[in-house]
Amino acid sequence: MANTPPVDLLRELPQVEELLRCPQVSALEPLLPHAVLAGCARAAVEETRRALLGGESRSVDVGAIADGACARALAHLRPSLRRVINATGVVMHTNLGRSALAEEAVRAVQDVARGYSTLEYDTEAMARGSRHNHVERLVCSLTGAEAAIAVNNNAAAVMMVISEFAKGRAAVVSRGELVEIGGSFRIPDIMALSGANMREVGTTNKTHLADYERALDADAAMLLKVHPSNYRMLGFTESVGVSALRKLADKENARRVSTTGEADEVLVYEDQGSGALVRLACFGDYAEPTAAESLRAGCDLVSFSGDKLLGGPQAGIVAGRRDLVARLKKNPLARALRLDKMTLAALEATLRLYLNPDEALRKIPTLRMLSEPADAVRSRAELLAEEVRRRLPEGCAEVAVVPETARAGGGALPLCDIDTHAAQISFLRGSAQDCERFLVTCREVPVVGRIKKERLLLDARTLAEAEAVEAAEAVGAYFAAREDAGRSAS
Numbered sequence: 001m002a003n004t005p006p007v008d009l010l011r012e013l014p015q016v017e018e019l020l021r022c023p024q025v026s027a028l029e030p031l032l033p034h035a036v037l038a039g040c041a042r043a044a045v046e047e048t049r050r051a052l053l054g055g056e057s058r059s060v061d062v063g064a065i066a067d068g069a070c071a072r073a074l075a076h077l078r079p080s081l082r083r084v085i086n087a088t089g090v091v092m093h094t095n096l097g098r099s100a101l102a103e104e105a106v107r108a109v110q111d112v113a114r115g116y117s118t119l120e121y122d123t124e125a126m127a128r129g130s131r132h133n134h135v136e137r138l139v140c141s142l143t144g145a146e147a148a149i150a151v152n153n154n155a156a157a158v159m160m161v162i163s164e165f166a167k168g169r170a171a172v173v174s175r176g177e178l179v180e181i182g183g184s185f186r187i188p189d190i191m192a193l194s195g196a197n198m199r200e201v202g203t204t205n206k207t208h209l210a211d212y213e214r215a216l217d218a219d220a221a222m223l224l225k226v227h228p229s230n231y232r233m234l235g236f237t238e239s240v241g242v243s244a245l246r247k248l249a250d251k252e253n254a255r256r257v258s259t260t261g262e263a264d265e266v267l268v269y270e271d272q273g274s275g276a277l278v279r280l281a282c283f284g285d286y287a288e289p290t291a292a293e294s295l296r297a298g299c300d301l302v303s304f305s306g307d308k309l310l311g312g313p314q315a316g317i318v319a320g321r322r323d324l325v326a327r328l329k330k331n332p333l334a335r336a337l338r339l340d341k342m343t344l345a346a347l348e349a350t351l352r353l354y355l356n357p358d359e360a361l362r363k364i365p366t367l368r369m370l371s372e373p374a375d376a377v378r379s380r381a382e383l384l385a386e387e388v389r390r391r392l393p394e395g396c397a398e399v400a401v402v403p404e405t406a407r408a409g410g411g412a413l414p415l416c417d418i419d420t421h422a423a424q425i426s427f428l429r430g431s432a433q434d435c436e437r438f439l440v441t442c443r444e445v446p447v448v449g450r451i452k453k454e455r456l457l458l459d460a461r462t463l464a465e466a467e468a469v470e471a472a473e474a475v476g477a478y479f480a481a482r483e484d485a486g487r488s489a490s
């Protein structure tokens, strides 16, 4: 009977000690502590027990269980977080670490990681300093803000701002901006977590100024604008810009002072999402508004990510009025969400590159990849194709350079089709799926491309020149592994 536990089979399961005596497992004794190996053996037995009970397996193969224990053990020895070659053409690929850092930022991280640093030490005052100072001045110079603070990521920044200024009060937000960004960041949830009452106004596609106006009672503490990030509404739509919200807030604040005599103001805050410190001219009207533009238009505060269009480390930056930022710095969340020295070093070095916008475009990988002309990408795709061809055994595949569409990713510029070029591999032996699996699962440095119509595409936009050669080597290794497998089978 299918549901009866296969008791006899369970009795055949090996003891942990027996597994540890298997040659492939005992060979690992010098590399790993006994307790770790024993744990892996136990987990492998447990996995088989579950498979037997669940009816997924009907036999006990001690050798296979020992192999399973070895695989678990070996996983301890190989870094889990490691470099990847991004041949997807998605520049700010969230699964692949979003933004690669500029060399300047990498060096800054190394410098402070290796030894002690001025993290909270003011060398001029020869006294305790604040870790916020390292990036604040730069953010202010680059955005025109009076003050700024950086925390762990923009999700944290949004939560901190709403919690400080709208906890127990109402935050007014358009129904068209109640977005989910991915990775379970949803505006209504963040709102609830921050203790603010979300006051939705307007409709999904249209929100008018009058909608906000009607929502402004004494309880309202904030007009919140959220960048729609990775989605856009087209057609019959309307939303209210920052400058109109500013005027509305000013009017309401004047009314409150005159009626209650109290300066209990409504703030205008924009979650910019990706944000930007320079306008990327190559994207024309699609270019994301910069933090400076939103502040000039009247935001009291803006916040944006450090590792999206900014091209730095994971961080969330809040910039705006000095009195408001001073309150944020005192919020316990600022302590809980504070940045570590390595991130601060990377962020500071990245921000410094923006002092010269041309330099920023050249040296910050995210900006360079997004703005590189398609022709330049094509020559790298040709190099890649040539390197792949050189490593192909006769008659295995055909390689061509094809025009393709790359994406910004990271919730930025979702409507922008970025012209790019890819090396396209059409398989005469093996298959695109098989090769893709090899490139990701069998390589020390995985190569991530994409499949289109049974062909493997390696997009050159997100590849550095040296990586193009590595990617070609990986494809060569796939065909070599196939030939080896073929030979040993015959």
Ligand SMILES: *Cc1c(COP(=O)(O)O)cnc(C)c1O
Residues within 6 Å of the ligand: 153, 154, 155, 156, 158, 181, 185, 226, 227, 228, 229, 230, 271, 272, 273, 274, 304, 305, 306, 307, 315, 316, 410, 411
């Ligand atoms: C990406 C994004 C966030 C979250 O930023 P993280 O830095 O990833 O935490 C918040 N809001 C918007 C609109 C975003 O696009």
